[in-house]
Amino acid sequence: xxxxxxxxxxxxxxxxxxxxxxxxxxxxxxxxxxxxxxxxxxxxxxxxxxxxxxxxxxxxxxxxxxxxxxxxxxxxxxxxxxxxxxxxxxxxxxxxxxxxxxxxxxxxx
Amino acid sequence: xxxxxxxxxxxxxxxxxxxxxxxxxxxxxxxxxxxxxxxxxxxxxxxxxxxxxxxxxxxxxxxxxxxxxxxxxxxxxxxxxxxxxxxxxxxxxxxxxxxxxxxxxxxxxxxxxxxxxxxxxxxxxxxxxxxxxxxxxxxxxxxxxxxxxxxxxxxxxxxxxxxxxxxxxxxxxxxxxxxxxxxxxxxxxxxxxxxxxxxxxxxxxxxxxxxxxxxxxxxxxxxxxxxxx
Numbered sequence: 001x002x003x004x005x006x007x008x009x010x011x012x013x014x015x016x017x018x019x020x021x022x023x024x025x026x027x028x029x030x031x032x033x034x035x036x037x038x039x040x041x042x043x044x045x046x047x048x049x050x051x052x053x054x055x056x057x058x059x060x061x062x063x064x065x066x067x068x069x070x071x072x073x074x075x076x077x078x079x080x081x082x083x084x085x086x087x088x089x090x091x092x093x094x095x096x097x098x099x100x101x102x103x104x105x106x107x108x109x
Numbered sequence: 110x111x112x113x114x115x116x117x118x119x120x121x122x123x124x125x126x127x128x129x130x131x132x133x134x135x136x137x138x139x140x141x142x143x144x145x146x147x148x149x150x151x152x153x154x155x156x157x158x159x160x161x162x163x164x165x166x167x168x169x170x171x172x173x174x175x176x177x178x179x180x181x182x183x184x185x186x187x188x189x190x191x192x193x194x195x196x197x198x199x200x201x202x203x204x205x206x207x208x209x210x211x212x213x214x215x216x217x218x219x220x221x222x223x224x225x226x227x228x229x230x231x232x233x234x235x236x237x238x239x240x241x242x243x244x245x246x247x248x249x250x251x252x253x254x255x256x257x258x259x260x261x262x263x264x265x266x267x268x269x270x271x272x273x274x275x276x277x278x279x280x281x282x283x284x285x286x287x288x289x290x291x292x293x294x295x296x297x298x299x300x301x302x303x304x305x306x307x308x309x310x311x312x313x314x315x316x317x318x319x320x321x322x323x324x325x326x327x328x329x330x331x332x333x334x335x336x337x338x
Contacts, residue, residue, distance in 0.1 A: 035318075044222065051221035051252070074217035076298065077251055081209060082291035084243045090266045 014046045021047075024057065025072040110332040111139040116189060121182070121196040126165050126322060143172045149276065156225065159276035162255060162283065165267035168329075173262075181260040187327040188257050189311075189316040198323060199259040208295040209264035210287045212253035213304035215296030218281075219250035225281055226250055234275040241272075242289035251284035251294060253272065254304055256326045264292040300324065 016090065018032030034045040052071040059067070115123045125142040127134045128151055134144040147164025162183075173181070180203070182196050203211055218226040229235055229250075239247050260268075268287045277285075284294045297304075303317070304326045311328045 011336045015144075045236050047222050049224060051223035051226070066261060074221070076296055077215055077217050077294060078250075079244070079249070079288060081207065081273075081293040082243050084267075084291035085189055090263050 010046055010048075018046060021052070021071055023052070023073050024055075024070040025075065030071075032043075110186060114334075115186075116191050117193045118196040122176065122178065124169065126169055128165065138254075141172075143168050154277055156228075156280075159278045161273075161276065162279045163269065163273060166265065170266050170269045179262050181262065181265045183255075183258045183260070183265075185256045185326070186332065187323045187329045189314060189328040189331050191314070191324060195323055202297065203259055203261070206295040207293060208259075209261045209292035210268075210284065210294040211259040211297055212255075212284060212294070213257060213297050213300050214306070215251060215253040215284060215294065217249060218252045219248050223252065225278055226251055229277060229281060232275050237274045238277065239289060243291045244289055247289075248292055249285070249288060250281060251288050252280050253284045253294070253296065254306060254326075255279045255283055255302075256304055257324060260287075261292075264290075267292070 012036055014032045017034045019035060021030050021033050022028070023030050030050050031046065031048065033047055034046065036043045051073060053074065054069055054071055057068040057070045111123050111125050115121070123139070123141065125137065126145050127142060128145045128147075131144055131146070134142070145165045145168050147161070147168075148157070149161035149163070150165055152158035152160040166183075169181075169183075180196075180200055182199055184190075184291050199211060201320070202208075239250075240333050263285050267290050268283065271286045271290060273282065273286075288294050296313060303322055308327060309329055310325055312333050314325060314328065314331070317325050
């Protein structure tokens with residue numbers, strides 16, 4: 001019951017007071033959040049686990065009276081393999097024993 | 110459950126890692142099985158209690174060492190395989206990506222609003238967790254679902270034994286630790302809808318199988334109903 005009230009309470013709050021949040025990287029609308037001043041900062045209500053980075057947006061014309069705060073997701077992680085000498089004692093191909101019985105080609109780093 | 114996984118993946122070695130009561134473990138009939146006694150596996154509020162797979166992975170490294178294992182697919186018991194050859198498919202995807210680790214819903218979360226990241230950020234030893242990195246960007250924190258992951262043996266063993274200076278929730282610990290050890294971690298975007306973090310999706314099994322999907326998660330009552338394929 002508590003969970004139900006919380007979920008519907010949040011939905012109602014977002015519907016009435018929420019503002020649209022756009023992922024600045026992809027252009028997609030990621031949801032609606034309620035923004036409240038909180039302890040010298042801002043409390044965002046309703047993001048629900050979306051991983052957004054806050055950042056100030058570039059200005060086409062330099063102005064001093066206002067700045068825009070936007071939110072972006074990261075692109076999908078695509079970091080290369082990096083050699084680590086601390087793992088050199090672990091067999092790179094298989095767990096030791098009677099050879100690589102799985103019959104699968106090793107990935108190309 | 111193990112029989113279904115073996116039937117669908119005849120080339121794979123199916124090993125059951127059991128985290129339940131030790132008395133029940135003794136009654137399991139599957140020949141390859143390991144009891145995992147790590148209390149951090151048996152959490153109720155998984156996120157807030159920082160459920161961990163370190164103990165499980167360390168136990169499995171001990172069990173698999175000497176068996177010639179080159180790749181590891183780690184699947185939770187509520188993952189339903191829908192087609193034959195899932196292990197081979199993941200091996201091919203891993204090779205295509207040049208990856209050492211594959212997981213569902215992989216994303217970068219450092220500096221973001223994600224609650225998992227924010228909850229760990231406040232720990233006084235958070236920075237020391239990432240200090241041993243081999244990466245130029247030491248602040249990267251990754252997150253992925255732990256329900257179905259694929260590993261090279263080296264990545265699995267190294268991640269299992271890596272130090273953890275404070276309790277880290279497995280969805281952060283697995284990919285972030287592997288990443289900072291130098292392993293290439295990649296996502297499975299084609300499975301974004303198949304691997305959901307919450308709920309019960311057993312009712313979708315037939316439709317998803319008919320649609321040619323590979324897996325479905327979570328299906329918590331599937332094996333209890335004895336409806337294994």
